[in-house]
Amino acid sequence: MTETEFETLIKTAPPNLSIVDGMTKARAVLSQHRRVAVSVSGGSDSDTILDLIETVKPDDCEIAYVFFDTGLEYAASKHQLEYLEMRYDIKIERRRAKKTVAVACREYGVPFISKDVSSYLSRLQTHKFDWRDSAEIATPEKYGACKSALDWYFDRRSASATGKAMFSIGRYNMLRDFVSANPPTFAVSDKCCYYAKKRVAYEFNREYKPDLIVTGMRRAEGGRRAGSIKTCFSQGKNSEPDNYRPIWYWTDADKAAYKDWRGLRYSDCYEVWGMKRTGCVGCPCNSAAERELEIVEQYEPQLVKAARNIFGASYEYRTAYTEFKQQNRK
Ligand code: SF4
Known part of the structure; x- marks a missing residue:
């Protein structure tokens, strides 16, 4: 997209500062980098940044899209990748987990x-x-x-x-x-994230050598990592790539306004099943995991069975914890 095309586009954007600022900043950041790696998950935040990047990227910016398959992904998320490839005429590279979530949980323990x-x-x-x-x-x-x-x-x-x-x-x-x-009578561990995501991402970046890594993290999502991050951009140290989170400051309302304006279609997990977030099926770090599995059961029952097999001990422990809090409420 040329500068003139970008200026014309911005004039058609909804009157929303987060969107206009986000697009302007994204254009400026991409202009200063030449090799960009973008992590795509098939989730709504990732769909949003993909559209943003494809919309504002300068013509000479090389972009690699990559999907890290943890082995516990919704079929609907995988279909979404195919849809995105068609919609934007891009290729999304699929990288398999070093150890799938199932294997890592069996070897090291289950998240809680x-x-x-x-x-x-x-x-x-x-x-x-x-x-x-x-x-x-x-x-x-x-x-x-x-x-x-x-x-x-x-x-x-x-x-x-x-x-x-x-x-x-x-x-x-x-x-x-x-x-x-x-x-706990079962082994607890966070190693599945390391083997299914972090290490695969690390190896991808070592091969591709990006000067910028883009993710769809948002401050509003919270979590451990979000707590240690202060802004949408972090400069890489010691020749490490820079990190950029284009929708870091966006609220759910900003995302919804952008979706309407751009005519985005999220995966069936959102559009048909009514889920609010995706990721590894039934991850015990999601407090709504068991409720979500009940929804998913209608659409992808085999995955639900797999999730219950892998994470069952953690679900039971969490239920016991919830009951303990209720019984001992002061
Ligand atoms: S998101 Fe949850 S299930 Fe998936 S790899 Fe990380 S901790 Fe494991």
């Missing part, structure tokens, strides 16, 4: 509640932590090199500006009480 909770519980399990230990007894001398996990468990992490301890177990209502009364 969130990736940070899974990571800390997993470290404590590795060190054969006695969940009933008090803070005085559970010293690093007793358990070896897992001080940060012990600090997390005993709420000794430093407080943030809001006064709430950052990434400590205290962020989750009564979780330590629950875990100490009901120690």
Whole structure:
């Protein structure tokens, strides 16, 4: 798209500052980079950035679209990739997981509640932590090199500006009480994300050597990573690529306005089934996972069966945690 075409397009945009700013910034950022890697998931945020990029990209910008297949993807998401390829006349490269979610969960353990909770519980399990230990007894001398996990468990992490301890177990209502009364009887781990996503992305970037990586992250989505990111753009250090999140500041309403204007069609997960988000089917880090599986059962029952097989212990543990909170409500 030439500069004149871009200026003409911007005049037709809805009167929405996030959209106009987002498009203008995206154009400027893409203009300053030559090799851009864009992660595509088949989800609505990813559809939005793909359209944004295809709409505003300068003619001389080389873009590689890549989809990381975790082995637990909706067929509807995969169909969406084919639709996107046709709509924009692009190729989306599919990369398979180093270890699928099923394999990683079998080998290392299953996620529970969130990736940070899974990571800390997993470290404590590795060190054969006695969940009933008090803070005085559970010293690093007793358990070896897992001080940060012990600090997390005993709420000794430093407080943030809001006064709430950052990434400590205290962020989750009564979780330590629950875990100490009901120690997990299955292996907990966040390794599936590493083997199914992070490592594959790392290898893709090492081969493709982008100078810019674009993702559809939004601040409104929250989560552990969002908490450590401050703006839509981060400059790469030590010859690492820059990172750009074109819809970082967009709200759900901004996204909806953009969708209407651009005539986007999300995957059937959203348009037909009425889901609000996608990703790995039934990921236990999604608090609505079990409710979503009930919806998905009508459309992709085999996937639901697979998710229940892989994550069943985590779902049961979460249900027990919810009941524990209800029974012990103060
Ligand atoms: S999104 Fe959930 S299920 Fe998928 S790889 Fe990450 S932690 Fe595992």
